[in-house]
Amino acid sequence: xxxxxxxxxxxxxxxxxxxxxxxxxxxxxxxxxxxxxxxxxxxxxxxxxxxxxxxxxxxxxxxxxxxxxxxxxxxxxxxxxxxxxxxxxxxxxxxxxxxxxxxxxxxxxxxxxxxxxxxxxxxxxxxxxxxxxxxxxxxxxxxxxxxxxxxxxxxxxxxxxxxxxxxxxxxxxxxxxxxxxxxxxxxxxxxxxxxxxxxxxxxxxxxxxxxxxxxxxxxxxxxxxxxxxxxxxxxxxxxxxxxxxxxxxxxxxxxxxxxxxxxxxxxxxxxxxxxxxxxxxxxxxxxxxxxxxxxxxxxxxxxxxxxxxxxxxxxxxxxxxxxxxxxxxxxxxxxxxxxxxxxxxxxxxxxxxxxxxxxxxxxxxxxxxxxxxxxxxxxxxxxxxxxxxxxxxxxxxxxxxxxxxxxxxxxxxxxxxxxxxxxxxxxxxxxxxxxxxxxxxxxxxxxxxxxxxxxxxxxxxxxxxxxxxxxxxxxxxxxxxxxxxxxxxxxxxxxxxxxxxxxxxxxxxxxxxxxxxxxxxxxxxxxxxxxxxxxxxxxxxxxxxxxxxxxxxxxxxxxxxxxxxxxxxxxxxxxxxxxxxxxxxxxxxxxx
Numbered sequence: 001x002x003x004x005x006x007x008x009x010x011x012x013x014x015x016x017x018x019x020x021x022x023x024x025x026x027x028x029x030x031x032x033x034x035x036x037x038x039x040x041x042x043x044x045x046x047x048x049x050x051x052x053x054x055x056x057x058x059x060x061x062x063x064x065x066x067x068x069x070x071x072x073x074x075x076x077x078x079x080x081x082x083x084x085x086x087x088x089x090x091x092x093x094x095x096x097x098x099x100x101x102x103x104x105x106x107x108x109x110x111x112x113x114x115x116x117x118x119x120x121x122x123x124x125x126x127x128x129x130x131x132x133x134x135x136x137x138x139x140x141x142x143x144x145x146x147x148x149x150x151x152x153x154x155x156x157x158x159x160x161x162x163x164x165x166x167x168x169x170x171x172x173x174x175x176x177x178x179x180x181x182x183x184x185x186x187x188x189x190x191x192x193x194x195x196x197x198x199x200x201x202x203x204x205x206x207x208x209x210x211x212x213x214x215x216x217x218x219x220x221x222x223x224x225x226x227x228x229x230x231x232x233x234x235x236x237x238x239x240x241x242x243x244x245x246x247x248x249x250x251x252x253x254x255x256x257x258x259x260x261x262x263x264x265x266x267x268x269x270x271x272x273x274x275x276x277x278x279x280x281x282x283x284x285x286x287x288x289x290x291x292x293x294x295x296x297x298x299x300x301x302x303x304x305x306x307x308x309x310x311x312x313x314x315x316x317x318x319x320x321x322x323x324x325x326x327x328x329x330x331x332x333x334x335x336x337x338x339x340x341x342x343x344x345x346x347x348x349x350x351x352x353x354x355x356x357x358x359x360x361x362x363x364x365x366x367x368x369x370x371x372x373x374x375x376x377x378x379x380x381x382x383x384x385x386x387x388x389x390x391x392x393x394x395x396x397x398x399x400x401x402x403x404x405x406x407x408x409x410x411x412x413x414x415x416x417x418x419x420x421x422x423x424x425x426x427x428x429x430x431x432x433x434x435x436x437x438x439x440x441x442x443x444x445x446x447x448x449x450x451x452x453x454x455x456x457x458x459x460x461x462x463x464x465x466x467x468x469x470x471x472x473x474x475x476x477x478x479x480x481x482x483x484x485x486x487x488x489x490x491x492x493x494x495x496x497x498x499x500x501x502x503x504x505x506x507x508x509x510x511x512x513x514x515x516x517x518x519x520x521x522x523x524x525x526x527x528x529x530x531x532x533x534x535x536x537x538x539x540x541x542x543x544x545x546x547x548x549x550x551x552x553x554x555x556x557x558x559x560x561x562x563x564x565x566x567x568x569x570x571x572x573x574x575x576x577x578x579x580x581x582x583x584x585x586x587x588x589x590x591x592x
Contacts, residue, residue, distance in 0.1 A: 007305065007308050008304060010093075010308070011304070012086060015085065016082055019078055019085065020082055023082060026074050026075045026078065027075050028141050030072055030075060031138040031139065031145065032142075033067055034068060034138065034141075034142045034145075035141065035149065036149075037064050038282050039150075039153075040061045041275050042149075042153055042272065042275050045275040046275075049272070075134055079131065079134050080130050082130070083127075084126075090118075090122060091122070093307075093311065094117075094118060097310055100315040100316060100417075101315055101316070102315075102316050116194055117306050121302060124302075124303060125304065128297055132297055133297065135293040136297065139286045142286045143283070143286050146161065146279065150279070154262070156258060160255055164247075164250070171243060171246075175294070178239060178240040178243070185232065185236075186226075186229040186230055186232070188229075189222070189229035190226060190229070193226040196218050196222040197219065197222075199219075200216050252280060255276065255280030259277055259280070319416050322414070322418070322419045323410045325408025325409045325410035327423075328409070328502075329373040329503050329532065330373050330409060331370070331377075331405075331533060332371070332404075332409075333367045333368055333403070333405055334368055334405075334406065335367070335403040336366070336367040336400050336403035337403055338386075338389060338398065338400045339361060339363055339401055340363065340398075362557060364386045364389055364557045364558075365557045365558045366403070367390070369549075369551055369559065369562060371535060372548070372549075375549065376549070377535050377550070378536050378544045378549070378551070379535065379536070379538060379553065380544060380575070380578055381552060381553030381555075381560075382553075384555065388507060390535075391537060394407070394412075394505055395505060396413075396417065396420055399413065408423065423502050423503055424501050424503050424505060425495070425496035425499045425503070425504045426505045427489075427496050427504065427505065428492075428507040429507050431485075431489055431491070433476050433479060433480025433491060435475060435476070435477060437472065437474060437475055438466065438474055439454065439458075441480070441495075442457065442491055445496065445497070445498035446499050446500070453498060457498035458494045460524055461497055461524045462490045462523070463487075463491055463494045466490065470482075493528075494524075496528060501532060502533060504534050506535065506537070507537045538550075544565065544579070548564070549563070549564065550563060550568055550575065552573075552574050552578070554574065560573065560574045561574060563575075
């Protein structure tokens with residue numbers, strides 16, 4: 001409970017925390033008034049049994065009822081205001097935290113669970129704040145009030161209340177722990193299922209082309225695993241509920257037995273004994289409500305625990321006084337070594353790094369090179385050599401294990417994310433377009449740009465041709481699904497042109513494009529090269545040949561060679577073999 005309240009307060013505004021304190025205080029008063037109203041049954045019954053008028057007691061009961069009604073109205077409003085405050089504040093806190101996390105953190109297994117967290121689970125949490133927490137506080141104080149009142153009225157009954165109340169709470173804690181365990185056991189399977197559903201939905205074209213749209217094995221395995229996990233969770237949750245119900249029934253039996261014994265021994269009047277049995281039944285209902293509320297808090301706990309994992313994730317450290325450098329557009333790697341640790345997955349990088357990303361073995365080893373301003377550097381090497389990792393490190397998707405990455409002569413860790421991003425344009429293979437208009441997807445490159453500037457960048461990248469066919473105000477669909485891969489690349493390059501950054505990171509993906517798209521992208525690359533430092537992961541021979549500098553990586557993630565095309569080709573090393581293989585492959589044709 002303490003952890004739950006701590007996590008809750010961390011996601012509230014100052015006003016929300018104040019309201020929560022008031023909510024707890026008013027709910028305490030509601031519980032006390034409810035308990036007093038129940039205890040008044042005893043003097044009412046006694047006066048009736050003695051032939052006296054219960055008018056004064058009934059008047060007191062009426063006043064308590066009115067006070068309780070007013071308090072319930074206040075707590076209802078407070079409960080909903082706390083829930084709304086949580087929704088607003090939690091979404092903002094999550095968004096602010098995500099903006100500070102390294103880009104490598106955002107792997108599919110995390111983003112799938114994130115969408116479920118901020119929608120369904122947050123709504124479940126608001127149910128806890130608006131209802132379950134209030135019930136828990138109220139019924140706890142009803143229980144305390146009834147226990148004290150019963151003890152004052154009859155010590156024997158009070159002892160039964162006093163003994164069974166902590167026992168009941170202990171059993172409820174055990175039930176809650178059992179339910180928490182069952183929920184935690186089912187959580188990984190639920191996240192995996194969310195990721196596989198997203199994967200299945202996003203890759204329908206490829207799945208249908210392969211005839212796998214109806215029997216996608218990873219999704220079927222995830223469904224089966226989630227079913228088994230939910231089945232186990234159901235049985236464990238049922239056991240928790242049965243355990244809580246059992247202690248409630250035990251209490252009822254104990255009270256009835258005690259009052260019956262006292263009445264038989266003439267230590268309690270028969271009417272009073274009946275009144276105590278009635279109070280005991282209400283007490284048992286209080287225990288039942290308390291048990292259900294205690295278990296109901298678990299739904300909110302899951303959301304708070306998952307949120308705490310995100311807010312507690314390691315953010316990239318930001319300098320207190322960011323340095324901006326000389327704005328020359330230079331990039332330098334100084335004895336850089338990097339490996340993907342446990343907090344990162346191979347799914348967060350491109351395919352050429354997957355071979356090493358799943359282990360602690362360094363992807364890059366003691367890498368040193370310098371990219372002069374307004375030059376083109378091509379990076380080549382076998383699959384798994386770390387080509388894409390170099391571009392990711394320039395953009396500070398991750399921090400290096402050792403060594404230094406410098407931009408404009410400044411260590412990027414001393415530059416700060418905002419300053420670094422202002423200097424970079426990134427054109428990667430995994431282009432993401434927002435479910436917005438074609439025009440807005442280009443304008444996001446520089447939101448302050450005029451319409452004329454947006455249209456000029458779009459024209460240079462060949463996006464105007466797409467707009468002539470579809471219209472500038474046409475929505476491109478989620479992830480740009482209504483456009484082809486080449487068309488999405490055009491939009492991505494238009495963003496880079498519009499941003500006019502001093503450094504462009506380009507993971508060239510023209511090898512699989514048709515002639516028209518390739519021509520547009522190559523023309524845009526030529527435009528970018530005029531005023532930007534260009535680092536390209538090269539696949540096309542003409543890109544390699546025209547580069548001012550070529551960096552050849554080995555399979556072990558070291559630099560094998562550095563030089564121009566002529567120098568490396570003449571040396572007859574790895575680059576020569578790469579060039580000859582690509583040159584031979586470019587001449588292949590299909591014959592009938």
